[in-house]
Amino acid sequence: MLQLQSDLAQFKALNSQRASIIPPDSLRAPRAHEPQRVAKDEIVIVPKLTKIECDMVGLKLTFDQVLKRYEAENINPWPILESHERQLEARQEVSGLLHPSQIVWRGELRPEQIRGAKAVIALGGDNHLQWVARWMVDGYMIGVNSDPARSEGALTRFQAADLPQLLERLAAGEFLIADWTRLEGEIDGKPIDLALGEYFIGETERAFMSRHVIKVAGLSEEQKCSGLLVTTGAGSTGWYNSASRYLHAGGDPFSRTERLARFLVTEPYQGKLASSELLEGSFDAGEELVIHSLNDSRGIVTADSNSRYTFGRGSVARIRISEDALKVVSS
Template sequence: MALRTRAVLVHRRTELDELLDRHATRGQAEFFLRTRGRTLADVESRHEAAVSARRAVAASVPSDWALAEVERADLDRFLFAPEDVVLVVGQDGLVANAAKYLDRQLVVGVDPEPGTNLGVLVRHDADAVAGIIAALTNPPGRAGAAPSAVRCDELTMVRARLDDGQELRAVNELFLGHASHQSARYVLTVDGTAERQSSSGLIVSTGTGATGWSASIAHDRGGRRLPGPTEQALAWFVREAWPSPATGATLTEGMLGDDGELVVTVQSDRLVVFGDGMEGDRLEVSWGQEVRIGVAERRLRLV
């Protein structure tokens, strides 16, 4: 028996939702915005656009598909199924937030405000979703398959694996260091060469993230080549490595191939690993623990 396809609509609370939670009434929210040179009308307009886009996307889902909705804050508690088609209505960052919980499900990034948020990961307006869904067929035994009529990019992800089995993945980049970005001490091992370091942390970037945090670092270091989004490679940088009698600053940047790894042995208390700027969703690493960072086995399958 063929599995029933489910569309999962991922979204986040709008600014209006959060303002009303904080200020209780529209009048108080309007006063708060006015003190900052903004208007409630603009915030309400964007809220209505987001709600309208979610309704349009939901209406595009065929009647023989199941439909579920999940907010960003609940992603870590939501159970995705292999046959799901994930419809992310929001900005690029929301697609990245969802990707770490997925395992090869098809993802469609949808702009809630036509022409405003189209980017690297959000590639479609809400009006295009019906056509994309119509082109998605699910032959028996191949739930979630992408037909040739729909182009699907398989974007490389980065993963960190702790020696206790915990893992974290990211679409753009991973950060390893102190939560406050002060000096972190560790031993970094790359290709069999080890160096004890004190730095403000490591950034390990995919090609998708090569236009963000790592682009700034690469620019400051003379324009190191960064990988492409589908290239099975990662760029890594050590930030502000401090040379001293006890620490070195030789291993500060490089590229990792599909089978390469950075091995970090922690020599500080309570360092953190987080991805895509989501500091709240992180792994905590204590003295003596080992972290291995490399190309993730999973890919983001983006329509």
């Protein structure tokens, strides 16, 4: 027990030291590449659907029927309608710059369409960019916020009005690329989707307690909690940032280009007979985080809240920093 406490103290000290030497993005030059020129016909646009369009598809309703549904559910339709109009305007502005064949709708997207493009424009918000990014191996990601008035767009660098000038700079090779760290994982030896933001490990139902054994840097601990988050710098301003407030009052964001991952135990059980000590930590490229599932109900692992995998009792997940960073057009 004394040895475990000593190892844990050393691990916490190491993570504290790591945090103190990691400067914010504004003070660090991005990991740069010599950019390759990108012609207009080498670009694919993937627009997101608006909320109204999603509801029309998901509920199989017409536009007017969706609005009546909102009224029946006591939902104020005006902010949704205004956002719908702004997103349609952004879509029209961006789509008018390229040939219609270069527009690939999210519901019709095939991975080879993304992998065959030299650059991909994700027109939407942060979650949409993450969804598109999971298909990307090569090529440049361009994040365009389709509704800056309503979407914070922490990961989307550009707006629709920026695209004409950006396309000229892409064609001339006059732009910068930043390597955003991604995570890779496997469950019982089978690979799962890359995560640009985070992996979540826990139970499907929030009402059920998640149980697992976590192993990292020679330490091992059985934990009871609401789940485990493993994040990159790109994910550290989202879910992880909110969940970490019980340990860090101002959140705990870090650089998207840092070759580092952090993990966080959410809502840990702290009782008289059992409690968690390994509430947070980090690991570098070449290191591995291992989670053994003890879930009694329906355990899952999710990648960026897009892909979902069964993680039942006895399963083992392994998470590492991927060698395939996402190449993001940063300016």
